[in-house]
Amino acid sequence: MKVGALSAAWSMQPLAEVCAFFAEAGCDTIEIGTGGYPGNAHANPAELKSSKKKRDEFLACIADHGLEISALSCHGNPLHPNKEAAQADHDAWRATCDLAAQIGVTCVNGFSGLPGGGPDDRVPNWVVAPWPPDHLDALNYQWEVAINYWKAENKYADKRGVDFCFEMHPNFLVYNPETLIKLREACGERICANFDPSHLWWQGMDPASAVRWLQSKGDVIKHVHAKDVAIYQWNTRVNGVLDTKHYGDEANRSWIFRALGYGHGPLEWNDLISTLRMCGYDGPLSIEHEDSLMTANEGFLKAVAFLKDVAIHEAPGEMTWA
Secondary structure, three states: OEEEEEHHHHOOOOHHHHHHHHHHHOOOEEEEEOOOOOOOOOOOHHHHOOOHHHHHHHHHHHHOOOOEEEEEEOOOOOOOOOHHHHHHHHHHHHHHHHHHHHHOOOEEEEOOOOOOOOOOOOOOOOOOOOOOHHHHHHHHHHHHHHHHHHHHHHHHHHHOOOEEEEOOOOOOOOOOHHHHHHHHHHHOOOEEEEEOHHHHHOOOOOHHHHHHHHHOOOOOEEEEEEOEEEEOHHHHHHHOOOOOOOOOOHHHOOEEEEOOOOOOOHHHHHHHHHHHHHOOOOOEEEEOOOOOOOOHHHHHHHHHHHHHHHOOOOOOOOOOOO
8 A cells, every 4th residue: 555645735835845745754646636626736637638748747746756646636516506617627527537548547536516406406405314305306306417427427437547536525415335336336337436534434434344335346446535533522412413613613513624543543544444455455545634723734744654654565475374
């Protein structure tokens, strides 16, 4: 397994500086935003895909620091009921897919998207219960929209040899293993997972169990985000885990994202990483910094140190005891 990080938290710095920082910290890989929520400060796919010179310079910058690209990331909502917003995220996804094929990257990370609850809606609508019945009607409509869209995009990705790896994230249609597999089985096997345990832990799931279940459905997990979350039981016991308070209201929230080791310890991370290997995943572990209690640099360096210790770096040896 290789340790790396998503560069989005350092979007104000030039790519060369970020690569040098990652390499000095001991990273092997870098995940780069190409649009949507991560932005495209370090890689504008529309520009790069149309210029071999710019692509060569981009790749040289990364290789000169001893890094590899683990994935390109364009997390957005191409199913947004606002047509302009949906088109912008669709264009970013398509351009990223094209660029990935040109530079030999097989993993593009993103979200499934979320439509409105009906054709006249103006904002996305995340349905979390089947009653009253109009909510279930809305959910059925959303799945129709999503399946029609992602069937076509699965073909687009397949022609380019690229996997689109969904992060299972609340407020999107795919938010747990079941919804991911539902979309994959309806649309095609280029729909895969960028496995981020932080979004599963706070919903009450066990990430290691989720890995086993997902991988029982095929080679589903193609990329892993190394991100932690702390769940504050003194708040969840009163108000549960659904929480719309600002992420900066740390003391009153039910949970917040944390740097690795500040939400779950080595026991949980050792189990998760061992389960990933047991179930066929030996790919990148990409740190995503979203800890509001420390700077990006401090959170990143603590996460690298933690992850270097719990990651499995060597191939398993011969079983001399069996």
